[in-house]
Amino acid sequence: MAPNTPLLDKVSSPADTRAFSIGELRQLADELRAETIDAVSQTGGHLGAGLGVVELTVALHHVYETPKDILIWDVGHQAYPHKILTGRRDRIRTLRQGGGLSGFTKRAESEYDPFGAAHAATSISAALGFCAARDQDGRDNSVVAVIGDGSMSAGMAYEAMNNACETTGRLTVILNDNDMSIAPPVGGMSAYMARLVSGGGYQSLRRVGKSVAKALPRPLQEAARKAEEFARGMVTGGTFFEELGFYYVGPIDGHDMDALVHVLQNARNITDKPVLVHVVTQKGKGYAPAESAADKHHAVAKFDVVTGQQAKPAQTHAPSYTKVFATQLVKLAEQDPRIVAITAAMPSGTGLDLFGQRFPERTFDVGIAEQHAVTFAAGLAADGMKPFCAIYSTFLQRGYDQVVHDVAIQRLPVRFAMDRAGLVGADGPTHAGSFDIGFMGALPGMVLMGPADEAELARAVATAAAIDDRPSAFRYPRGEGVGVELPELAEPFEIGKGRIVREGTTVAILSFGTRLAESLRAADLLAARGLSTTVADARFAKPLDVELILRLAREHEALITVEEGAMGGFGSFVLQALAEHGALDRGLKVxxxxxxxxxxxxxxxxxxxxxxxxxADGIVRTALAALGVSNVAAKGRRA
Structure with a gap:
């Protein structure tokens, strides 16, 4: 049954909230929380983060004149309540579905999403861009960035904060701190202090104090400045942010609507330097199953609102690729004490929570810091360890400079486990692992593998462990394997060698990665049309099995390469090899x-x-078009 939301029903845009009293804003937050829970129960998605910022979302849209005032949500997975308030409530139950709303902020979706986001720690940099553009144009709108404490582990956030005071005097950063073990206790006193130090009276007194201090000898000026900052730091913990040039306010209870509204109103009126408002929230707030869950229901499947019980996926007999990777790595690490594992804030997503349970002292979670993760792994490799750097393909993009300079140029044996390769479904384009074949395969000396199934993945892990003279990488998708039998302890591949899976004579399908199963289905469909088809598994994009490729080119009319990646990847490497060996000069259809x-x-x-x-159907269409035959004509064609 849909929740009862009489006040929310009156809100078609944030402007409708600006005449609300504090009491009405509290009621609106309660209704917004109920609506968010009900919507996500039907679609699945990121729940805990959004529930933690319901009051903050309401307060921000009440205080600031969005969309004239710019509001940027870091990552964006906490923005479901924001979407409901900004005219998208009628579509909120299409979240993460085909043709529906994105699970993240998206510029093309709404004027209230001024900047799209799905990777962490971009919000402050983007906000500074909006500030600089505003200041150049002489406009007076506010710019607000909301960033979580997890994203503050990424260096980009500090790069932006370091630059902020030189760029603008009018910027508000909301630090959404939902890790209660980090922040000091919150309550009436801290809220009172936050309102006090953000208010005009305190600012005026502070400016008077600074002007008086300027008349003092230089040593006393510095002493007075530090005394004032450290005195406030003892209450607020804000000395570090002050040193970066921010005016620090907080911490305040992010679920206290009265405190939020008054502090945000004060922060909005500070124009002489950037402001950081430290807000402490509870992830999963207001929904008991989320509050009690270990991950606060960070990401959920469809669930029952009353019990919180999530829908179970269809049962399969195949393990996930992620689990196969982790299990194989544990087996290898039991034999080799030099194997260590690195993750960038994704231990469960990459399977390294399993490795960490077995080898806690050999597992390193560096936070949302992919650049650091890669160079950290390079340092481990340089001193004789065998690091496996497990990072989603889409997140490894953030550390590519380090892959090039700190790993590849030095030919260090860092092993990159690239999870979520290919398409990822509901998370959309920001999380798709589309580009790693091209950007990793372009690097001299890199060994790049694309296992076709879970057994092949186990062998790729073993191969990477055995490579000790250069970097290596292997890619695998989200989801379950195809159900093949797994070896107890996998044997390494022969470097740069593929395999023939099925022999034919007319069409050759050369697959890189887990499209092999669809390639075999395509071969069956082509055989039904009278076209004898070879299917080969490349295993390696680099080094290529040139001997295999030339054989396929020599013995078939058409050669089709198949990969789960963008243009400029495996197929391009194959074309270059064919061109270099003159294999395109004899009428081969590629x-x-x-x-x-x-x-x-x-x-x-x-x-x-x-x-x-x-x-499979798409591969068949491509093969028939390459041969220039119709379905009917193919029936009578025999190889």
């Missing part, structure tokens, strides 16, 4: 199947691959 040259919106992964033409 087709390269990649992800389309667009950012595909979220949908079910199977449907996304159909759209991309990387399913």
């Amino acid at each position: 087709r390269v199947l990649t992800l389309p040259d667009i950012f595909q919106d979220q949908d079910k992964p199977d449907l996304m691959y159909v759209e991309a033409g990387l399913d």
Whole structure:
């Protein structure tokens, strides 16, 4: 049953909240929380983060004149309540569905989403850009960035804060601190102090004090400045942010509507230097199952609102690729004490929570800091360890400079486990692992593997462990394997060698990665049309199995490459090898199947691959078009 939301029903845009009393804002927050819970129960998605910022969301839209005032949510997975308040309530139950609302902020979706986000720690940098543009144009609108304490582990946030005071005097950063063990206790006194130090009276007194201090000898000026900052720091903990040039306010209870509204009103009126408002919230606030869950229901499947019980996925007999990676790595680490594992704030997502349970002293979670993770791994490798750096493909993009300079140029044996390769479904284009084949395969000396199934993944892990003279990487998708039998302890591949899976004579399909199963189905469909088809598993994008590629080119009319990646990847490498060896000079028909040259919106992964033409039917269409035959004509064609 839909929640009862009489006040929320009257809100079609944030402007409708600006005449509300504090009591009405509290009621609105309660109704907004109920609506968010009900919506996510039907769609799944990120729940805990949004529930933690309901009061903050209401207060921000009440105080600031959005969309004239710019409001940027870091990462964006906490923005579901924001979407409900900003005219998208009628579509909120399409979240993360095909053709529906994005699970993150998205510029094309609403004027209330001035900057799209889905990776951490971008908000302050983007906000500074808006501030500089505003100041250049002589406008007077406010700019607010909301960033979580987790994102503050990323260096980019501090780079932006370091630059802020030189860029503008009017910026508000909201530090949403939802880790209660970090912040000091909150309550009436801290809220009172926050209101006091952000108010005009205190600011005026502070400015008078500073003007008086300027008349003092220089040593006394510095002593007075530090005394004032450290005195406030003893109450607020804000000395560090003051040193970065921010005026620090907080911590305040992020669920106290009265305190939030008054502090935000004060912060909005500070124009002489950037302001950081430290807000302490509880992830999953107001929904008991989320509050009691270990991850605060960070990301959930569809669930029952009353019990919080999440819908169980369809049962399969195949383990997830992530679990296969982690299990194999644990087995190898039991034999080799030099193996260590690094994750960038994603221990459970990458499977390294399993490794950490077995080898806590050999597991390193560096926070949301992919650049640091890569160079940290390089340092480990340089001193004789065997680091496995497990980072989602889309997040490894953030550390690419370090992959090039700190790993590849020095030829250090860092092993990159690239989870979430290919399309990821509901998380959409920001989380799709589309580009790693091209950017990793471009690096001299890199070994790049694309296992075709879970057994092949186990062998790729073993191969990477055995490579000790250069960097290596292997990519694998989200989700379950295909159900093949797993070896007890996998044997390494022969470097740079693929395999023939099925022999034919007319069409050759060369697959890199987990499209092998669809390639085999395509071969069956082509055989039904009278076209004998070879299917090969490349295993490696670098070094290529050139001997295998030339054989396929020599013995078939058409060669089709298939990969779960963007153009400029495996197919391009194959074309270059064919051109270098003159294999394109004899009439060979070559087709390269990649992800389309667009950012595909979220949908079910199977449907996304159909759209991309990387399913069995899409491969068949490509083969028939390359041969210039129709379905009917193919029936009578025999190899």
